[in-house]
Amino acid sequence: MKKNKLLIFTGLFSLAIANVFAGNNEKGIEYFDAELYDAAKIFFLQQTNLSVTEQAESYYYLGQVYHRLNKSDSASYYYRKAIEASPDYPFGYVGEGKMMLLQGNKKAAEDLFKKANNYAKKNPAVQTTIAEVYVNIGDYINAIIALDKAKKVNSKYSGIYVVEGDMLMKQGKVGEACNRYDNAILFNKSDKIAYLKSANVYKEINTNIALDYLDRLIKIDPNYIPAYAVIGDIHREEGRYQKALEAYEKFIAIQGVPLKQHERYAQLLYFTDQYEQALDKIKSVMLKDPDNLVMKRLQAYNSLRLENFALGLEQMNRFLEIMPVEDQIYHDYITLGQLALEEKQILLALEAFQKAIDKDPERSVKDNLYKRMASIASNAKLFPESVAYHEKYFEVEPSPESSDFYYYGLACYSAAGFYVDADNMALVKTPEEDAAFEAAFKEYINKGEKAFSELITRRPDSYLGYLWRANNTSLLDKYDGDKGRKVVGYAKPLYEEAIGIMMENNPDGARNKNIIDSYKYIVSYYGAIEDYPNVIEFCKKILQIDPNDEMARKTLTLLKVKF
Numbered sequence: 001m002k003k004n005k006l007l008i009f010t011g012l013f014s015l016a017i018a019n020v021f022a023g024n025n026e027k028g029i030e031y032f033d034a035e036l037y038d039a040a041k042i043f044f045l046q047q048t049n050l051s052v053t054e055q056a057e058s059y060y061y062l063g064q065v066y067h068r069l070n071k072s073d074s075a076s077y078y079y080r081k082a083i084e085a086s087p088d089y090p091f092g093y094v095g096e097g098k099m100m101l102l103q104g105n106k107k108a109a110e111d112l113f114k115k116a117n118n119y120a121k122k123n124p125a126v127q128t129t130i131a132e133v134y135v136n137i138g139d140y141i142n143a144i145i146a147l148d149k150a151k152k153v154n155s156k157y158s159g160i161y162v163v164e165g166d167m168l169m170k171q172g173k174v175g176e177a178c179n180r181y182d183n184a185i186l187f188n189k190s191d192k193i194a195y196l197k198s199a200n201v202y203k204e205i206n207t208n209i210a211l212d213y214l215d216r217l218i219k220i221d222p223n224y225i226p227a228y229a230v231i232g233d234i235h236r237e238e239g240r241y242q243k244a245l246e247a248y249e250k251f252i253a254i255q256g257v258p259l260k261q262h263e264r265y266a267q268l269l270y271f272t273d274q275y276e277q278a279l280d281k282i283k284s285v286m287l288k289d290p291d292n293l294v295m296k297r298l299q300a301y302n303s304l305r306l307e308n309f310a311l312g313l314e315q316m317n318r319f320l321e322i323m324p325v326e327d328q329i330y331h332d333y334i335t336l337g338q339l340a341l342e343e344k345q346i347l348l349a350l351e352a353f354q355k356a357i358d359k360d361p362e363r364s365v366k367d368n369l370y371k372r373m374a375s376i377a378s379n380a381k382l383f384p385e386s387v388a389y390h391e392k393y394f395e396v397e398p399s400p401e402s403s404d405f406y407y408y409g410l411a412c413y414s415a416a417g418f419y420v421d422a423d424n425m426a427l428v429k430t431p432e433e434d435a436a437f438e439a440a441f442k443e444y445i446n447k448g449e450k451a452f453s454e455l456i457t458r459r460p461d462s463y464l465g466y467l468w469r470a471n472n473t474s475l476l477d478k479y480d481g482d483k484g485r486k487v488v489g490y491a492k493p494l495y496e497e498a499i500g501i502m503m504e505n506n507p508d509g510a511r512n513k514n515i516i517d518s519y520k521y522i523v524s525y526y527g528a529i530e531d532y533p534n535v536i537e538f539c540k541k542i543l544q545i546d547p548n549d550e551m552a553r554k555t556l557t558l559l560k561v562k563f
Helices: 003-011 025-031 036-045 052-068 072-085 090-102 106-119 124-136 140-153 158-171 175-186 194-204 207-220 224-238 240-246 259-271 274-286 291-307 309-322 329-343 344-359 362-367 368-378 384-398 400-421 424-426 429-460 463-482 490-503 512-528 530-544 548-556
Strands: none
Touching: 025 036, 025 052, 025 224, 036 052, 036 291, 052 072, 052 090, 072 090, 072 384, 090 106, 090 124, 106 124, 106 194, 106 207, 124 140, 124 158, 140 158, 158 175, 158 194, 175 194, 194 207, 207 224, 240 259, 259 274, 259 291, 291 309, 291 329, 309 329, 329 344, 329 429, 344 362, 344 368, 368 384, 368 400, 384 400, 400 424, 400 429, 400 463, 400 490, 429 463, 463 490, 463 512, 490 512, 512 530, 512 548, 530 548
């Protein structure tokens, strides 16, 4: 376990060691233990009709709250109020002693600690609370001395072992700390703090054990709010969002719950597909914290789910402008890309997806993001881009599917089609431009050839590889013809092979159109070399399949052949 996490644990749910009177203050003490300091403050400030001792306890905990909120003056004020309310209440002196100790006045602190002990010599909680003060400032020698004094009063007092556990946690001795918390439970099976501290340790090591401690704690007190906070955190971290939501609902309505908890609640609503409710919670958080970047992010994510695409795109763009680059994440750009797609901003979508890949290449591989981008580019007729994305996909995908080569080949064929367009060919003016133009064309043809050949190897029983290999190669013949060169008929044997494959497997004439298109290429080829007998033969083959084919009928009519 990392050192910083160890330090965090020791600060969580500070021991309510002084809770020997509790009574009407119990809920407030629980909020304090859960680090719900604002909630605890509100609770104690609203307390009325308390006994003298309960009032002193309430003031003491207000001092504890303000101390945790780094408001030393207020902390000292309430510790003194605790003493004024009940001069024989020992913990007010412990609080004041702590403030003296933090100010460097060790002698005054020790005097106050002695005074506290004099008021409750038979209460082990006093020396245990003093030990806790020393633990929190890292003075383990004096902490051990105080704990030894507490043990002499009552060695079975569970609070002693809780503080020992805290001290060991601060020293990184996790196993020993857990043993001390278990000792506390052994001596007091109702020590809620011991269960809670054990759960907080184990939630970073073994969540099943942590949940077991929490289950035992809930059986003791089904309404113990701090337990549900930890249960919610565990389920949230492990992706069990509905369970986390149910746990969070136990305490989210408490007045004074930190905004962080409301943020998490909004996230859980989003993760459980409760988008309208999530939006309401997002708005309530942003009313209190308009610059909350976590909520601005979730707001854009939520807009995508609610199909408010234009608004979401605006929100996501604005969020990325203010979120530091190092804090932007993969899903930010996935969301931006999805929103851009919905708004028909294809180039922005592709740019966003590329940034997502840059953020988390490993995740992008699992999501087949390059494959998705290739499809998006093809659908937008951005064929060279689609070819490039396919190739990047092949670089990262160790086991591509047969269909991947089919779609890659189609992209190559379509990219090559640019170069056999008469308008594009007319733009070429110089021999150098012409050479570059033809080289680019043939590069796409060669890539298509490899793609469809691979498809044939993988699926020799499918006509697609044969047919599209022929279609791809036929562009070479068209290019030569348009350039005024001799038509070689590069694709003729490939079409003949494709026709054979298609005719062997042509249930209910499903391949008839493809067969006719293949025959038409052969007719065109024979026409180019003026081999009219073969032109006639293949036109008749077409009419055998479709007696109404207009091209075949016109060709035979021109050649004055009866049909």
